[in-house]
Amino acid sequence: MSRVAFAAAVLAAAGVALGAAPAAAQTVDGALDGIERPAAPGDPVRSAEIDQRTAEIGATLRCPICRQQSIAESSSRIAREMQDVIRTMLAEGRTPEEIEAYFVEAYGPWVLLKPRAEGMNLFVYAGPGLAFLLGGFIVARRLRRGRSPDEEAREEPATPDHLRKADRKWLEAAIRGS
């Protein structure tokens, strides 16, 4: 393949942030910076510990241009820039809460992959529990009702097991008598 074609391919590829929708298209120049920057040799703050914490925080933040991907997973340029922001803030000694607040300020609550448990959103956390309680209650009632005497009496006597006490007595007497 010719050098020209290669350069064309790279330029074209750089026109769009990696793996993202066309909406993410940026200028070629800017994207080239983005592609070279993130892990370029000599990037200031990279340590195993900061990487680890960055990934943990990044997993809870939504990549703004992707679909249901966290910025830790996404390879798009903006996600990688957001990770750099986290890294820098961590290096400055900010807490994860402060970092989260910073991103909510910048992008709105939408950026949190796990909504804050407050206001209306309480329901999304309480809902499953309530559903299980309600379901459990219905099932338990059914199970209890199953053992109540009047319910058993109403049941059709299909097998001798189900004969009522009086009937069984009569039957036993009849068998003895024969």
Next chain:
Amino acid sequence: MLSTLGYASVIAALLAAAVATVAGGWAGLSRSGSEMSAALARRAAYFAFFAMSGGMLVMEVALLTHDFSVEYVARVGSRETPTYYTAISLWSSLEGSILFWGWILAGYGALFAFTRRREFGALRTAGERLTALGGGLAHGLRTTPLVLGVIGAVQLFFFGLLAGAANPFGIVDPVPANGPGPNPLLQNHPLMGLHPPMLYFGFVGMTVPFAFAIAALLRGNVEARWLRDARRWMVAAWAFLTMGIIGGGWWSYEVLGWGGAWAWDPVENASFLPWLTATAFLHSAMVQERRGMLKTWNLTLMISTFLLTLFGTFLTRSGVIDSVHAFTEGVIGPVFLAFIAVVAIASLALIGWRSNRLRAPGQVESPASRESAFILNNLLFVGFTFTVLLGTMWPLVVEALRGDRISVGPPYFDQVASPIGLALIFLMGVGPALPWRRAGREQLKRSFVWPAIVGAAAGLLAFALGIGYFLPVLTIAFAAFVLTTIADEFRKGIAARRRIAERSFLGALRDLFARTGQRYGGYIVHVGVIVIALAISVSWTWKTEREMTLRPGERLAIEDYEVELVEVWGREEPHRFVIGATFTAFRNGREIGEERPRINFYTATAQNIATPAVKSSLTSDLYLTLMAVDPERGAHATVRAIVNPGIVWLWIGGMIMGVGALIAIWPWGRSRVRAARTELLADPAAAA
């Protein structure tokens, strides 16, 4: 020309569906139950399939010959797209996928009619004799055309969509010289030819159990054979759906480049919801089969499953929720929603009308019984369904009520799904070992002492080996517990067969599957689920990731792997540019081959798709994604390496589940028929 032919096929199928609906309904519901109308319904079902096959063939011809006068082809086709992806672009956009859906639906209708073909003959020749044999049988004969009628009614909706709002055979004038090709994500991996059809077979297959349910409600009667057959169709559709979901995870792993298989994406959830209710039905149907209870409940589950498949399609295809699968937007959203509403309301009314007739005679006698384990299972599955539905729809609810945009993503779902999943796994070990009706103390001790010991030992061992996380340890303990009960069930079953029938070990195993495939096939499915649960917890616990920029000759080390950059290259293909990097991979110092992660740039849509390179092994996968390359000379490349332990077992577990489902519905020759007949004769109450 092709447009006209295709559209004519759709119209013919639409007419056939109308005939099937009316004739099937008449045969099943009128006082006399005309034999002629039953036969007509059957022929109409065959004809609808014939006509839809014609329509699909026309579309394939149009796609493969690049007939851009057909609007759909102009939208998803291009002369540069490889033939394979051109052929499967049938389901790469809305209209084509509805056409494909309609074809499968017609296929299910025809297949159902075909499996019951003998009944139609019997109905014609010996109706009276059969009636004399017993009400149940005659009733069954009238249910069949009614089921066909309901399938016909569903066909009416889908074929109507094809004739109207989602017409794939629209014409473009002037005819463009070329098209953009399918969505790049859909032409980036061969699995795209497999995962969507599987899902469609699963989704559409849920129509048959739904038709069974509606037919039973209309006739006000559910007999043993009805349930057994409905369940078999459900198992088949369920197996396709399972394969489709797992295939989708595999596709996402191989294509999307973030190293995971499941993101709780709204559309993934949409395929998961009917799977949950279908699974609930497969379990609670056994309670009805054995004890005659839960009739209304089972009908509700069958109908809900169908509704959820419609809902899933609505989510995927209406563009309501922006997600990786919502490739299209269109006018079909409201139409779909209206259909869902009509089906839901009509079903509810039917259930209300018939619930008295379906009252169950039996009752649960003890909490320590298999039926109560099944009921608990249903509680968990339905609660799970509600939870996933709530999380998926919540952003929409909030946006509609308050105008705020929020996200409910993987961290939320992981948190709420883990305890439910664990409880289900635990129950998988308890349920099979419990007897029907009630368990005595001795029996409980006999069944559970060993599994509990093995489970506890496995958990302790996992802990001792340094697994510091609560969930994986618990998963491993439960998995060991479940596998022990399953092994014990097989041991007992095989021993019994060897004693009674004096069979060899394998012969006894075959007997178990042939005679009680539903049960022992189910256990195999459970083994598959356990394998998947273990794969998930292991890969989550030990997944490691590293990212580095390398020059040729430099190495990145991660766990027991090392990768060395050989070169950065570029390639021009007709429909895309490919930039790639070649790495040599080493494991424990030994070379294990070349890896070539790529970035594909699709010219027509100006989209970039990173294609990871995956080196799989039974212990762990090495997963490389190319993040960036030096734009000028290709002098360096940035690569993200992920080591994913045990992830292969996700796919293997899925295959085990498929095998289990196959065992459950396999036609084991005449022995099964004979067994069923004996059962029917021995238990006339079940047939009534």
